[in-house]
Amino acid sequence: MIRFIKPELPPPERWLAYLQPAYQNHWFSNFGPVHELFAQRLSERFGNGRRVAVPVANATAGLEAVLRALEVRGRVVVPSFTFAATAQAVLAAGATPLFCDVDPVTWELCPTALEELLDAQRASAVVTVRAFGLCRDLAPLESVCARHGVPLIVDSAAALGGTGPGVPVGHAGVAEVFSPHATKVFAIGEGGVVLCPARLAAAVRRAINFGFQDGDVVACGVNGKLSEFAAAIGLAALDELQRHIAARRATVARYLRHLAPWLERGVIAAPHAPGEPPWQTLPLLLAPDADAEALRQRCVRAGLELRRYYHPPLHRTRLFRRYGLGRTLPVTDRLCASMVCMPLHASMKPSLIDAASALFSQALTDTFHAREPIHEPTRTSARLA
Numbered sequence: 483m484i485r486f487i488k489p490e491l492p493p494p495e496r497w498l499a500y501l502q503p504a505y506q507n508h509w510f511s512n513f514g515p516v517h518e519l520f521a522q523r524l525s526e527r528f529g530n531g532r533r534v535a536v537p538v539a540n541a542t543a544g545l546e547a548v549l550r551a552l553e554v555r556g557r558v559v560v561p562s563f564t565f566a567a568t569a570q571a572v573l574a575a576g577a578t579p580l581f582c583d584v585d586p587v588t589w590e591l592c593p594t595a596l597e598e599l600l601d602a603q604r605a606s607a608v609v610t611v612r613a614f615g616l617c618r619d620l621a622p623l624e625s626v627c628a629r630h631g632v633p634l635i636v637d638s639a640a641a642l643g644g645t646g647p648g649v650p651v652g653h654a655g656v657a658e659v660f661s662p663h664a665t666k667v668f669a670i671g672e673g674g675v676v677l678c679p680a681r682l683a684a685a686v687r688r689a690i691n692f693g694f695q696d697g698d699v700v701a702c703g704v705n706g707k708l709s710e711f712a713a714a715i716g717l718a719a720l721d722e723l724q725r726h727i728a729a730r731r732a733t734v735a736r737y738l739r740h741l742a743p744w745l746e747r748g749v750i751a752a753p754h755a756p757g758e759p760p761w762q763t764l765p766l767l768l769a770p771d772a773d774a775e776a777l778r779q780r781c782v783r784a785g786l787e788l789r790r791y792y793h794p795p796l797h798r799t800r801l802f803r804r805y806g807l808g809r810t811l812p813v814t815d816r817l818c819a820s821m822v823c824m825p826l827h828a829s830m831k832p833s834l835i836d837a838a839s840a841l842f843s844q845a846l847t848d849t850f851h852a853r854e855p856i857h858e859p860t861r862t863s864a865r866l867a
């Protein structure tokens with residue numbers, strides 16, 4: 483079976499050395515020396531002198547901490563085209579998710595739908611998601627939020643190491659939150675990183691430390707701190723990040739060369755330009771009437787593990803369907819129904835990419851033999867040079 487994900491964390495010999503200060507100081511949590519070095523390295527590498535990094539226990543806790551730090555109340559706008567954690571964090575912070583549709587081209591919150599929603603309903607914040615870690619320009623969403631006086635928070639779970647148009651991701655909205663979960667490109671097992679201006683960072687640190695400040699408890703908070711062990715793995719993972727991303731970019735380029743005939747026939751690959759994501763996976767959007775589940779099962783039977791993200795859309799899950807829909811979500815429904823994601827690992831050999839592409843093409847041919855063309859190619863079809 484060609485596995486969908488093959489987590490590649492730095493081997494122990496690379497991160498044990500980073501752990502020494504914790505043992506020397508008998509300090510294993512609560513913003514210990516390894517944690518602080520990790521925070522400093524992340525800030526230097528991704529902060530551009532304007533933002534600082536706060537390591538957190540995971541991205542869900544990081545999103546909750548940012549929402550708590552901003553003291554959101556009432557409704558918070560989120561996409562339904564995302565992983566459950568985005569909306570779970572809103573609930574955890576004591577607010578209510580209000581689902582908004584995404585854009586058919588960018589797969590991120592649709593600025594027009596958001597504008598209409600904020601005109602019609604009050605919300606105290608907006609959380610957008612860099613779907614699949616795509617690193618697009620979020621200026622249109624920032625403008626809508628600025629006009630309505632609400633903060634924009636960016637769930638960039640899968641985007642660490644990517645570049646937006648010309649700049650490393652991490653600088654949109656009031657804060658960006660990353661997940662170095664084992665399944666991500668920057669993988670440490672369990673962990674999270676918040677990148678935000680220093681003043682907000684102080685409130686985020688307070689929110690992940692029980693609301694403590696100057697020896698007093700001043701706000702609602704959680705225990706969302708990152709351990710010294712995870713921070714040591716993070717320092718070693720940072721050393722390897724560029725190599726992992728380069729390998730994944732080469733893999734995507736090879737995939738897209740193999741899949742070119744399908745892209746010509748209208749299958750749409752992740753709309754990444756002008757940014758360059760770290761490529762956790764390669765999402766492919768099929769025709770609206772394509773049976774993505776049948777294709778996935780056919781691929782699994784043939785030895786290729788595909789996954790369907792983000793499926794089901796949150797507004798159709800048992801927990802979240804009781805929360806507010808700003809409008810109907812036709813684009814979300816369309817994307818969720820017919821998207822499949824290809825396996826992607828940093829150490830995928832060319833022969834494995836070739837085999838995965840061949841299995842996928844065969845399954846696609848078998849599944850959609852009768853339909854031609856799948857649908858008209860659009861400008862969103864991604865090409866890598």
Ligand SMILES: Cc1ncc(COP(=O)(O)O)c(C=O)c1O
Nearest residue numbers: 540541542565567568639661663
């Ligand atoms: C879009 C999105 N947000 C948040 C998360 C949650 O990250 P974590 O597991 O670090 O809490 C994920 C996890 O995959 C995700 O995909």
